[in-house]
Amino acid sequence: MISFAEAYNLVLDYSQDYGTETVSIKQAIGRVLAVDIFADRDFPPFDRATKDGIAINYNAIENGRRAFEIKAIVAAGQRTYKFLEEEHCVEIMTGAVVPYEADTVVMYEDITIEHGIANINTLAKRGQNIHDKGSDKKKDELVIINGTKITAAEIGVFAAVGKANIEVKKLPGIAVISTGNELVEVEDHPLPHQIRKSNSYTLYAALYEEKIEPLLLHLSDDKDMIRQKLSYVIQEMDVLLMSGGVSKGKFDFIPKVLEELGVEKVFHGVLQQPGKPFWFGVHKDAKTVIFSFPGNPISTFANYHIYFRPWLQKSLGLPISKLEVFLEETITISGSMTRFLGVKIRLENGILRAKLVKDNGSGDLTSLSRADGFINLMPREDPYKIDEKVTFISARTLI
Amino acid sequence: MISFAEAYNLVLDYSQDYGTETVSIKQAIGRVLAVDIFADRDFPPFDRATKDGIAINYNAIENGRRAFEIKAIVAAGQRTYKFLEEEHCVEIMTGAVVPYEADTVVMYEDITIEHGIANINTLAKRGQNIHDKGSDKKKDELVIINGTKITAAEIGVFAAVGKANIEVKKLPGIAVISTGNELVEVEDHPLPHQIRKSNSYTLYAALYEEKIEPLLLHLSDDKDMIRQKLSYVIQEMDVLLMSGGVSKGKFDFIPKVLEELGVEKVFHGVLQQPGKPFWFGVHKDAKTVIFSFPGNPISTFANYHIYFRPWLQKSLGLPISKLEVFLEETITISGSMTRFLGVKIRLENGILRAKLVKDNGSGDLTSLSRADGFINLMPREDPYKIDEKVTFISARTLI
Secondary structure, three states: EEEEHHHHHHHOOOOOOOEEEEHHHHOOOOOEEEOEEOOOOOOOOOOOEEHHHHHEEEHHOOOOOEEEEEEEOOOOOOOOOOOOOOOOEEEEEOOOEEOHHHHHEEEEEEEEEEEEEEEOOOOOOOOOOOOOOOOOOOOEEEOOOOOOOOOOHHHHHHHHHOEEEEEOOOOOEEEEEEEOOOOOOHHHHHOOEEOOOOHHHHHHHHHOOOOOOOOEEOOOOHHHHHHHEEEEHHHHHHHHEEEEOOOOOOOHHHHHHHOOEEEEEEEEEOEEEOOOOOOEEEEEEEEEEEEEEEOOOOHHHHHHHHHHHHHHHHHHHOOOOOEEEEEOOOOOOOOOOOEEEEEEEEOOEEEEEEEOOOOOOOOOOOOOOOOOOOEEOOOOOOOOOOOOOOEEEEEOOOO | OOOHHHHHHHHOOOOOOOOEEEEEHHHOOOOOOOOOOOOOOOOOOOEOOOOOOOEOHHHHOOOOOEEHHHHHEOOOOOOOOOOOOOOOEEEEEEOEOOOOOOOEEEEEEEEEEOHHEEEHHHOOOOOOOOOOOOOOEOOOOOEEEEOOOOHHHHHEEEEHHOOOEEEEEOOOEEEEEEEEOOOOOOOOOOOOOOOOOOOOHHHHHHHHHHOOOEEEEEEEHHHHHHHHHHHHHHHOOOOOOOOOEEEEEEOOEEEHHHOOOEEEEEEEEOEOOOOOOOOOEEEOOOOEEEEEEEEHHHHHHHHHHHHHHHHHHHOOOOOOOEEEEEEEEOEEOOOOOOEEEEEEEEEOOOOEEEEEEEOOOOOOHHHHHOOOEEEEEOOOOOOOOOOOEEEEEEEOOOO
């Protein structure tokens, strides 16, 4: 059996680039930008008034002038007003184009208007209340770099530079596969020996948060059916996320069938808890990557976040999240396994602190709902101490 | 003009409960649970084998027995095997029901099977490798509390307890309204005096991340058209998020029209930068809440996160995010305004640190893409110092 560090590195070695695709600006939310985005014009595209008031030429002020004849009212969205003389001004609204001949905006609060003449009551500064053309970005300047995760801020920039369609990293096609005759649908009333499929829903929801809508598939313990369905998804999908079917039981045909279908086992079993019976393989021709998680809910959930998410981040060219938190209690672990323990995070005073969530072994699904993620403790004899810093794997949006 | 603290509290005073609705389990991702969820049966629902091996009665071991005749193979999903005698065992697979008469599972690694007889080679402990019925949760026990934000972990629990449909907090119906004749569509090639609508897209994306798909509406500077459209949305929607149209310009009819339509101004103008011309009102009959953000992109983006998100969190019964971060540099501010400065967060060693993002005044849309959120600095004469702790308003998922 291999160590957690070996398993983790092997999984990352099989990350893949799935290319790019073009989506509409609205569909780009949460995706990863696959190109650099440049300004298509200067920003702002014209000398823009930032206050409501009058636009003047400051030379007039220097020449002692305080009263200006109002020649027009210029609103945002109107063409540039031309041929402004030094003794003239225009009333100008926020967002409007400052006339070429003007260089200063004096706001309404600082002027008095009578009989079409604006009188300036306070000291003005040359250039005030104007957002200069090109002062934010020049045309063709880089505005968002390739590889950025797209949020509301980026969507606003795309809109501003006229990108109605955006080239983003393509997401892998994923099949979520549940296995086992004991599983029934959520709507069903299970018999005493049956349980409902929960792992498929957990994985569906976790992938949905990554903008991936997976294919959901169930395999009952029938070897021919398993072979037929797996053969199809290995060819059609990029990734299989399976749960159950990887222990040593007589009815667990899956590793055998995968092998027969040309999938190479990369490893089976990791010195970690939960998640020890994790099986990972790859079909070298179809380039399909197979994560076969242990059947119990905490193992599946933990291994999804421990292995699959970093694999996905690397495949999309994103930096892999690396977080550390401070322990709120002393933790003693025994044995030679790497441990992943569910914790609640307290974000106080700018510091992340982790408190263990009590669960009953590795089967208590409800404890997941009380955890924000898992701390990663390497095997060691000395206890992990209060205020010690440990690695944290997030399973919930915290900030 | 009122202070930021006053404005913030007034906005929160107008939070509203929009009731509940029932959605399918898949649609519940990201929503807020509106009921308590209870276990519909014991978890696990039966004594469940956690290893592949044989199930025996430990009394036999105490009586010196090491060899057990194999009576059956029990897989997960099979009914309970009955009438097991002390000298018998069944082969049992992970997830299968342990027979009533058995109380211990010995894994394959610890036995040898010959001629239908399993011989135990190591010491066993009574009760080992069994996940006891009801040990995680008893039937009718609370599993997820009302008010929980639903993530993948909760979806798994809903599936396990048979909740195919979930009662969640209803989201407000929101209209995002852009104003101003200078605005053109993303697809358009703007004339020199025009700019593209970016605020609408930013707000659309930010709301989409909250699972809200807003109505997008544009108002050009035509008073009759503005009245007609606003009258409709005030009646039909719960919230209007507007940008632009609240300064003192001659063409900014909107505050006037809102008033004529029965909207009461709660405040106009806040001692803050950016976002000073923020206008907030409410239509007391229709109970419509109106956030009218200043037109420039940073003001709109900042005020959305400063005011609207806490308002939404309170309306949905969620705790309002309160975060603090450490400054990476000394910051001197002047004047009597509360300042919101764009920062990049560094998450290192379990500590959140904030570094200023340089922007050019309050109009540089592209700086938003470099910021993770805003620090909130109250006016004060002394500079804010390196390593000082300040309030942080997140605008991007960080953990």
